[in-house]
Amino acid sequence: MDQSTSFRLQLSVFALVSAAFLNIYITQPVLPVLQQEFDSDMVRVSLTVSAVILGIALSNLPFGMLADHLPIHPIIFTGGLLVSLGSLLCAATGHLWVLIGARFLQGLFIPALTTCLAAYLAKTLPAERLNVVMGSYVAATVLGGLGGRLLGGWIHPPLHWRYAFVSAAALTLCATVIAVRGLPRVTVAQPSGHNGSGFWDLLQRWDLLRIFLCAAGSFAIFSSIFNYLPFRLAEPPFYFSTERTTLLYLVYVVGIFLGPMAGRISNRFGSGNTLVGGALVLGGALALVLAPSTAAIVAGLVGICAGFFTVHAAAVGSLNRKLVSGQGRANALYVLFYYVGGWLGITISGFAYRHGGWSAVVLIGWTLLLIPIGAGLGEKRMRKRSIGGSAR
DSSP: OOHHHHHHHHHHHHHHHHHHHHTTSTTGGGHHHHHHHTTOOHHHHHHHHHHHHHHHHHHHHHHHHHTTTSOHHHHHHHHHHHHHHHHHHHHHOOOHHHHHHHHHHHHHHGGGTTHHHHHHHHHHSOHHHHHHHHHHHHHHHHHHHHHHHHHHHHSTTTSOHHHHHHHHHHHHHHHHHHHHHHSOOOOOOOOOSOOSOOHHHHHTOHHHHHHHHHHHHHHHHHHHHHHHHHHHHHSTTTOOOHHHHHHHGGGGGHHHHHHHHHHHHHHHHOHHHHHHHHHHHHHHHHHHTTSSOHHHHHHHHHHHHHHHHHHHHHHHHHHHHTOSSOHHHHHHHHHHHHHHHHHHHHHHHHHHHHHHOHHHHHHHHHHHTHHHHHHHHHHHHHHHHHHHHHHO
16 A cells, blocks of 8 residues: 555545544533523433434444445445434424434444444454554544534534534535545455354353443443533532533543553553553542532543543453454444443433432442443453463
8 A cells, every 4th residue: 555545544534533423422512501492401401412322332233244245435425424414404403302313313324434434444454554544543533522522612602502513514524525535445355154253152251241341331431421511510619601611621632642551551560450440540530520629620530531541442452352253243342332331321320410410420430430340350360360370
């Protein structure tokens, strides 16, 4: 692959994944605004985020299988078009349930831009090139998630939150065109027969299932805190504006640095110790966000990002080191558990916030920490048995 083709490929990947993740969290910083505009409660308006996550969870596996049998370019074009149309519908509607339905539609087709692209890259690139391009992919997920929050929060009130959806539609369409034109058209051999482990076989392995549950539990904590943060900061003693709340989402860039660093920490200290350490950092950070202090909130959010991305990176690394086959299916299951956990976390924490306030959301987070801690302890026990067996 020459330098020009390599650059186009990385640009296509970065643009498409950034645009896809831009759409996921676009309403998060303006949830209190939506609550007032639609005269609704926080649980219902939070569905404008969790409906996207649920859609991604439901369609991730089907799109993963579709990518094994169809060319990538028409899948990406269809997905980009429908995600963009969903954004325009969000911008135009005056009904909350139509907004939620359009967000669910977007979630259903975001895997056409992400899961299918990852499968295409894994099938078509040599290992050394794949590592480089996937670096662009991971960075794009972080920057896209941050960009959606900033777009949704900063474009309101100078214009209106609806304009954020118009901008997202335009960016998604542009990224789709770039990807369709920039991704090399290659012939990929069709899968034949049963290759590797099936989904049910993977779920029956406890060493893998606890990693899947770790993904669900940790993302449930992370998504809940960041989803209900605008409500907490709009209340006394903070009284933050939408723009000021949105600024706090900049702590999300911690993930760009923590992902690779957590991989190196896992290599040195083991995935079990890294999972437990990340979970403990996350638990301490949850205590900080309880304090009625802006400085404590900022420090707590940095700690939550540091702890979560450490757990996430260590879990993904541990999962793939355990596999000799079925890597695609296992990673698809990881993503499924990850997003189902996020959806459940946002939904349950919404009811908790309504009845018990911010402290109830934090309490749920502390309870869910038992999952990554348990996964880490399980990894440590497995490593000790492995070392003991090697010694004998």
